[in-house]
Amino acid sequence: MAKFEYAPAPESRAIVDLQPSYGLFIGGEFVPGQGGAGFKTVSPATEEVLAEVTDATAADVDAAVAAARAAYEQVWGRMPGGDRGKYLFRIARILQERAREFAVLESLDNGKPIRESRDVDVPLAAAHFFYHAGWADKLQYASLGPDPRPHGVVGQVIPWNFPLLMLAWKIAPALATGNTVVLKPAETTPLTALLFAQVCQQADLPPGVVNIVTGAGATGQAIVDHPGVDKLAFTGSTAVGKMIARSIAGTRKHATLELGGKAANIVFDDAPIDQAVEGIVNGIFFNQGHVCCAGSRLLVQESVAEEVEKRLKRRLATLRVGDPLDKNTDVGAINSRAQLERITALTAAGEAEGAQRWDTGCELPAKGFWFRPTVFTGVSQTHRIAQEEIFGPVLSVLTFRTPQEAVAKANNTPYGLSAGVWTEKGSRILWMADQLRAGVVWANTFNKFDPTSPFGGYKESGYGREGGRHGLAAYVTTGESQ
Ligand code: TAP
Numbered sequence: 001m002a003k004f005e006y007a008p009a010p011e012s013r014a015i016v017d018l019q020p021s022y023g024l025f026i027g028g029e030f031v032p033g034q035g036g037a038g039f040k041t042v043s044p045a046t047e048e049v050l051a052e053v054t055d056a057t058a059a060d061v062d063a064a065v066a067a068a069r070a071a072y073e074q075v076w077g078r079m080p081g082g083d084r085g086k087y088l089f090r091i092a093r094i095l096q097e098r099a100r101e102f103a104v105l106e107s108l109d110n111g112k113p114i115r116e117s118r119d120v121d122v123p124l125a126a127a128h129f130f131y132h133a134g135w136a137d138k139l140q141y142a143s144l145g146p147d148p149r150p151h152g153v154v155g156q157v158i159p160w161n162f163p164l165l166m167l168a169w170k171i172a173p174a175l176a177t178g179n180t181v182v183l184k185p186a187e188t189t190p191l192t193a194l195l196f197a198q199v200c201q202q203a204d205l206p207p208g209v210v211n212i213v214t215g216a217g218a219t220g221q222a223i224v225d226h227p228g229v230d231k232l233a234f235t236g237s238t239a240v241g242k243m244i245a246r247s248i249a250g251t252r253k254h255a256t257l258e259l260g261g262k263a264a265n266i267v268f269d270d271a272p273i274d275q276a277v278e279g280i281v282n283g284i285f286f287n288q289g290h291v292c293c294a295g296s297r298l299l300v301q302e303s304v305a306e307e308v309e310k311r312l313k314r315r316l317a318t319l320r321v322g323d324p325l326d327k328n329t330d331v332g333a334i335n336s337r338a339q340l341e342r343i344t345a346l347t348a349a350g351e352a353e354g355a356q357r358w359d360t361g362c363e364l365p366a367k368g369f370w371f372r373p374t375v376f377t378g379v380s381q382t383h384r385i386a387q388e389e390i391f392g393p394v395l396s397v398l399t400f401r402t403p404q405e406a407v408a409k410a411n412n413t414p415y416g417l418s419a420g421v422w423t424e425k426g427s428r429i430l431w432m433a434d435q436l437r438a439g440v441v442w443a444n445t446f447n448k449f450d451p452t453s454p455f456g457g458y459k460e461s462g463y464g465r466e467g468g469r470h471g472l473a474a475y476v477t478t479g480e481s482q
Contacts, residue, residue, distance in 0.1 A: 028207025071208030145478030256464025265295030416458030
């Protein structure tokens, strides 16, 4: 099918006021790092250097934890919930007012299409603050147990795939429940977290309630190891999550871990195929497949497999891959060279193990990090591309004959974060949801997020929930749990 030719529709980047270098946000101020070292953050679409960012040392983390402790003890931990809620409402409104600035900056630093940062990441981040603002003065009615109280200082470490949104998932519930935070954004995507620090200043948030320290894995490890941190909230890979669990074993620290996934998107023969195809595309090609809950394994009933595959490839051929700031772009840049190498290596393993590889053959920009939307058919359960998280725009297709076989294959993974079911039968949806070992099961849709709905995994996808009432529980201790 021929692609329509669209004129370029680039979003202007003039709205973003990029500084050449950024300090750390500690105690309500931007301060230089004590180690003096920095690193560059680049646009993955062009490899252009966007800014120099501070590499926080253990001493910087120590200062951030001290600022968070002072703010907790002197101000935030004592403030009535209704007053905390007003700050959260204020932050939410500023995020809405500055939405375009955040969206452009996110697309520049992360490589995701502006359509997604504008319509998904930023509105959902604001929604998380609005939602949690509403809870701040109602915690005793949230069935959290008797006398819910904050932990104190929370250390938070987040990945690069949804930089602002993951920050909102972490900071909004922590603040609503009366905790103060030290947050580290990912090394490749620090800029929207630093813009968020400016929002905290604009909202007159008391100094030290939110502290942002930029850096690489060592900075994250310094947060994890710091004895002044009462609770940890981590989102990232299963490998690092396991290291964190080992580091804090035997300490009094509480933790929630949101880790990887290898979700099954299951299409039955009675599903409306065109809608299912849209769901498959959204499931794995949204955000370049850099989504922990991505529908990276398509399980399709054998009787419709050929038809689904045909329509899927036809649809994929219409996807526009390119400039993240162009409003017509569907698939943007891969976030980093390292991630591109990982995707390249895993897809090469798929071919070597005997699966059939197909891609859209679209043109890719000469500079930057890019990967064509790719589909593997003839995948067997033992293939690495069926077992390991690729975290890129790559779909592995497997088939099944009966619902029991679909369940067995869907659950045959070390992960258990999400799953999707496509069928006309309501009873089958309920039966499948009951059988699938996944924290979230979507029915006739995929990748739908809402702050009221708890999100989190089973097995190697981690423990704890974020969002909803369940998410609040992770940020409080109660008479029962103290
Ligand atoms: P990771 O390498 O695990 O990095 C996540 C964060 O941890 C980054 O800020 C990273 O810093 C930091 N970090 C690295 N080593 C650390 C250590 N030893 N101690 C403390 N912090 C450390 O993952 P990633 O490559 O950024 O993200 C991709 C992975 O995250 C995928 O597996 C994906 O499934 C998972 N993910 C899960 C979810 C949920 S909700 N379950 C959501 C998004 C992503 P640097 O960036 O500087 O390395």
